[in-house]
Amino acid sequence: MISLPQAAYIHIPFCKHHCGYCDFAVVAGKDHLQTLYLEALELELTSLVNSQEIQTLFIGGGTPTYLSEPNLQRLMQMLGIWFKNYDEFSIEATPESITAEKIAILQGGGVNRISLGVQSFENHSLIELDRVHSVADIRPAIEMCNDHFPRVSLDLIFAVPEQRLEDWQRDLRAAVDFGVGHISTYGLTYEKGTPLWKRRERKEVVALDEDLEGQMYEYAMAELPRLGLEQYEISNFAKPGQECRHNQIYWANESYYGFGLGAARYLAGTRETNTRSLDNYLKKLFAGESPTQSSERLSDLDRARETIFTQLRRREGILRESFENQTGFSIDQLAGERLKPLLDNHLLIDDSVSIRLSRAGRCLADAVITELMAG
Numbered sequence: 001m002i003s004l005p006q007a008a009y010i011h012i013p014f015c016k017h018h019c020g021y022c023d024f025a026v027v028a029g030k031d032h033l034q035t036l037y038l039e040a041l042e043l044e045l046t047s048l049v050n051s052q053e054i055q056t057l058f059i060g061g062g063t064p065t066y067l068s069e070p071n072l073q074r075l076m077q078m079l080g081i082w083f084k085n086y087d088e089f090s091i092e093a094t095p096e097s098i099t100a101e102k103i104a105i106l107q108g109g110g111v112n113r114i115s116l117g118v119q120s121f122e123n124h125s126l127i128e129l130d131r132v133h134s135v136a137d138i139r140p141a142i143e144m145c146n147d148h149f150p151r152v153s154l155d156l157i158f159a160v161p162e163q164r165l166e167d168w169q170r171d172l173r174a175a176v177d178f179g180v181g182h183i184s185t186y187g188l189t190y191e192k193g194t195p196l197w198k199r200r201e202r203k204e205v206v207a208l209d210e211d212l213e214g215q216m217y218e219y220a221m222a223e224l225p226r227l228g229l230e231q232y233e234i235s236n237f238a239k240p241g242q243e244c245r246h247n248q249i250y251w252a253n254e255s256y257y258g259f260g261l262g263a264a265r266y267l268a269g270t271r272e273t274n275t276r277s278l279d280n281y282l283k284k285l286f287a288g289e290s291p292t293q294s295s296e297r298l299s300d301l302d303r304a305r306e307t308i309f310t311q312l313r314r315r316e317g318i319l320r321e322s323f324e325n326q327t328g329f330s331i332d333q334l335a336g337e338r339l340k341p342l343l344d345n346h347l348l349i350d351d352s353v354s355i356r357l358s359r360a361g362r363c364l365a366d367a368v369i370t371e372l373m374a375g
């Protein structure tokens with residue numbers, strides 16, 4: 001059964017600087033196009049026709065809080081027109097872009113959850129990551145967010161070149177010490193074509209040893225729950241009730257809207273992605289055309305297989321009965337004989353109500369999911 005969208009994602013591509021590892025749809029040095037972009041975004045939103053009732057609204061990027069104050073204000077007004085009744089309204093921010101004035105605008109617009117891209121509390125890692133902020137920017141930004149938003153999340157990256165296990169342990173401890181309710185931890189990836197990937201190709205940078213990366217992830221999985229933040233997804237940890245509902249909608253493989261440069265959406269069983277070219281995005285919308293670049297109508301079987309992929313990321317894994325109600329297939333019908341070796345190797349746990357990744361399985365999540373989807 002295909003559900004009505006309960007989530008909306010809005011992409012703001014502008015950043016002060018394009019970090020060397022980043023493969024998202026971002027633009028730097030094009031601030032003069034911010035106002036035009038919001039005009040185009042508003043045109044794209046008119047495809048909704050009416051104001052939509054949703055549960056979660058999420059503004060990501062890019063750096064949404066890098067928008068100028070008038071543009072941020074305009075974005076809040078625009079979203080207030082097209083969406084209503086949401087109880088979770090998140091925005092992504094960077095430590096150096098947050099100001100008291102912008103926080104006031106976000107609060108006025110109803111934002112109640114902020115996700116801060118801290119990445120590390122060590123300057124040498126921030127330099128390796130090619131970030132524009134330094135450790136000195138982080139404390140005031142988190143304190144401001146803690147003072148003004150009921151829900152604050154911090155993003156951290158591990159397996160940064162030259163990072164030691166003790167650096168990562170200090171990063172986690174520092175994040176927890178701020179008392180935030182949510183922490184996301186991502187292993188650094190070398191996306192093809194990024195400046196970081198090119199540096200690795202030229203041997204100017206050496207990726208961290210895989211075993212050490214595994215130890216860092218294991219440490220987060222052991223330490224954060226001990227400090228009160230339960231792991232509720234492969235990369236995400238939260239205090240009870242602080243889980244990101246918006247991402248939970250993605251992981252459940254339910255429908256969602258997506259607007260803006262490079263944004264993806266999943267509506268009525270069709271996956272669509274917008275163009276990642278800012279020029280193209282603006283041209284299309286001002287010409288009265290759709291910015292959609294790719295569109296794929298999934299078969300029922302493909303949708304069910306995709307649901308295995310997304311739901312296994314969750315702590316609760318795949319709940320047999322609700323999976324069958326949602327997709328029309330049973331998990332055993334789809335993955336039957338491929339489950340056994342993964343269960344025998346203790347990478348998956350099957351308690352007959354659900355199938356989920358074991359702790360060892362979470363360390364090898366991509367390989368386990370690929371194996372399960374094979375064939």
Ligand code: SF4
Nearest residue numbers: 015018019022061062
């Ligand atoms: S601030 Fe975030 S979105 Fe912008 S370039 Fe850096 S990593 Fe990418």
